[in-house]
Amino acid sequence: MRLLSRKATCNAHGQDSSYFLGWQEYEKNPYHEIKNPTGIIQMGLAENQLSFDLLESWLANNPDAAGFKKDGESIFRELALFQDYHGLPDFKNALVDFMAEIRENRVTFDQNKIVLTAGATSANETLMFCLAESGEAFLLPTPYYPGFDRDLKWRTGVEIVPIQCTSSNDFQITAPALEEAYLEAQKRNLRVKGVLVTNPSNPLGTTMSRSELNLLVNFITAKGIHLISDEIYSGTVFSSPGFVSIMEVLKDRKCENTEVWKRVHIVYSLSKDLGLPGFRVGAIYSNDELVASAATKMSSFGLVSSQTQYLLSALLSDSKFTKNYISENQRRLKQRQNFLVKGLKKAGIICLKSNAGLFCWVNMKHLLGSNTFEAEMELWKKIVYDVKLNISPGSSCHCTEPGWFRVCFANMSEETLNLAMARLKSFVDSMTMTSSHQMLKNSRKRSLTKWVFRLSFHDREPEER
């Protein structure tokens, strides 16, 4: 008899993918400005390290929030005992207000419809458990966050069927692509329960257009299925077009309280906007009470620490702080993204025009030996081991076209980013030199052949005359 479950012994956790392996290589040889200046620079981790000073200054001015105090009185006991899966009311209020603020109050949220979870990882898995049976499927536009292979599929038994997006239209979702994915699922005998999108997109760094969102609403209405919108990067939109949430589109289409409205669910987290992945704060927002109710009970398996709920309820309730934070954070992200884009340009590399996220979607097709995923892997290995940059290959994000890479920019200092750009430029230059050297060699070969040929011809010529 098998001693352990299949889940425990198989690879369905997806952690043998290059996404995680690059991470491991970095761990073995991490760059440090002083201690290890030739180490690998981590550009594969979508973290936001740009605005901690703003958080730290708030903490310095508000010691009670971390000190278990409210109005000078200790509330340690209450928090120590607080394990209600309905969540700390003050925190939920502050959170829905924060979410509305990010959407410039074009939509508002009801704190009774929000469910707190230990990170978006937990939120996404929970939604799968609530919306699908084992063996059913969700459609996801490619490229997508590699972690979804584990989060959505591993313990739930749910399948992912990709909606293929291509560079021909900047990887936007199209109606034909949706239909094709749906058909593919049917061919595989998989019942489709919904579509899951990340908006803004990881790894693309772009916000979805209103027309894409409308398309999605039409599609899920026609098929009678769910839509999950993972809006974890909603606060990182730093330039136009602005962020349009699916809730805003539903509102504009007057879909409130309709059937389709109840099938749209949002996932959020404070890991990217506030840069607090360690605190494990995620949320599900659903207009369907049954979903909210089931998800609430399931959140028992991953509640947010009451200590953390309290701290963040104080932080997010400070509207002066949140207003300033949101705009300053976005300004810094924009500046940093510009920096990366320029640096890449200097190396002759272009990326997808982006307005959000903590990364760029970079086009290195011209550096591939051949237009294949094997060549992409070759290039990736070179970049990790020789150039010493851990970036994420498009294949790990299930991109259909080889040659794209996700490069993060918000998880390091400007100096480190500078160095990364310099290394990349050297690499590209050397490749170009190598290939022009190769071209030179090739052209020399051709010249030699011509000369030899001429020689032989010359030999013959006098006879002919």
Added chain:
Amino acid sequence: MNMLSYKASSDSHGQESSYFLGWQEYEKNPYHQLQNPNGIVQMGLAENQLSFDLLESWLENNPDSVGFKRNGESVFRELALFQDYHGLPAFKNALVEFMAEIRRNKVKLDPNKLVLTAGSTSANETLMFCLAERGDAFLLPTPYYPGFDRDLKWRTEVEIVPIHCSSSNGFRITMPALEKAHQRALKLDLKVKGILITNPSNPLGISMTRNELNLLISFAMAKHIHIVSDEIFSGTVFDCPNYISIAEVLMDRQLANSEISRCIHIVYSLSKDLGLSGFRVGMIYSNNETVVSAATKMSSFGLVSSQTQYLLSNMLSDKKFTGKYLKENQKRLKKRKQMLVSGLQNAGIRCLKSNAGLFCWVDMRHLLSTQTFEAEKELWKKILGEVGLNISPGSSCHCSEPGWFRMCFANMSEETLTVAMERIKDFAQSVTSTRNRKITMYHQMICDQRSLINKWVSKLSSHDRESDR
């Protein structure tokens, strides 16, 4: 098409049970000494509220731990970014030492075998995902914690088959009971993957004997199955016999590196010993590298907040504090339990002799109208509705005998416990006196009937004689 999954729309989360319903009633009408003195006293929640002052005083003396500081320097950034599912090393080190301390240092634990999870709720579910397939079964001794029906079965679709324990031997696990449960599972066509025990037991409040633990290990070896030992209450052992963890028995039997040692997994949490249920700190300890590896990855779905890991790593690294805390906490638990036991005794109610936990297993069989679960339900409703105490009926814990109830003693003040004891005394007395009255009335009725008949008979015969004159 079914819009939601079966899991989302069914009752398999088990939250329609009386355990949770009593809780709801309490929420509607909670006792408060001043604001609602006639409200329901919550005795259904196994919380430890007795030693917060010790924790609060430690916090006062160690402000850096909450202020994200180490040696005066800010560690906020590092903590904000720390989402490594291997957990904060300093925290795991402190935890294994704390766990060893609770076991009187009879065992030495390795932090690399520890997996942190958001509470033991998460730990238990994760272990099910790692050890069993959908449709496999785990054997659990009854009575058991009602939450297991949700935690072990709901999303994993693992089955629970009970190992019936009875009051005849103090609810101890026996070999026949184990065999019977195993047979039952086979008959139901369920593959048994392991046994899950809670030691010390919830709801019994007793720690397992060496004998029971040896029995379990032998049984697991024979059947090639796992043992999950939920030791969440290990720090609440306040009386002899001393606590014996399954880890200790393994060591004593020289089985430390054997096949079976890789099939024994411990679950722990800080929710009961430290009373920190809100902080969501649980863990799995396993000698099986595959389990540790898989559980570590699965912990992504329920990691412990780094803010909380940091605070508690500091607290538990303070050995002076932990030694003092464990001792004082146990002393207070013992005292409080004795208060409950005496109070119940005054009401003519006995409980199972216990040495651990935050509750007593109370014998109210004599207050049942009939020895049935319907009568137990009736009694429970009366106690909830009329007496105003939320206690947990044995049936919600899958006890095989009606009439037993779990009553918590560590989640309220001494004054509130006194009020609860008075109420139960009055109730028990009224039940007894009602019963006595009923018996008296019945007897009276019989006597009355008899004397009526006598009178009638004598009237008849006297009537006959009168006409003779």
